[in-house]
Amino acid sequence: QITLKESGPTLVKPTQTLTLTCTFSGFSLSTSGVGVGWVRQPPGKALEWLALIYWNDDKRYRPSLKSRLTITKDTSKNQVVLTMTNMDPVDTATYYCALRPIAGNNWFDPWGQGTLVTVSS
């Protein structure tokens, strides 16, 4: 059974850096073709893809947020970490991590339950 779980702070102040960890089980990020992505969802709004890291350490970022995002993986710990700098209240959202299961196809399945991050002073 594949599971993913997001963890990190629930509240950050404006200008701070957010660090979120996705801890997963049931697959290995060293398996060819596999990837883990991050998607966020502001309250009551649509899904927004943020970043994706592949088994070979290739990385992709949302162009509009690329300067603020860093995604890394620790294969031995089964974790993927997303950092986002210079947080703003508009970054308030539920942040999800999800598995990209098949080489060459960037759909996500399954997803973690998500973690709500509020940006406020």
Added chain:
Amino acid sequence: DIVMTQSPDSLAVSLGERATINCKSSQSVLYSSDNKNYLAWYQQKPGQPPKLLIYWASTRESGVPDRFSGSGSGTDFTLTISSLQAEDVAVYYCQQHYSTSITFGQGTRLEIK
């Protein structure tokens, strides 16, 4: 970025009736080398993460009821629920993965009439 536009924004359908949700991409998501449309559909129920329903525009994910079907090619796609059940109340999203910059539609809220 490829812009994904869904219609309608919300939809109310009677139980047992057909529900149709449309998704249009700003450029084709049909990959010529494999003739596949890089388009997925997700269902998100209140308080839950999204769940993959369909990939490659028309392939149902394992375990998804066959009342859900996807169709379309190029830039125009449709998710159809043939006979609406109460448990289908949710927001539905399309997503393109043709481009390495992944984008989602704005979502369509499906309710019971």
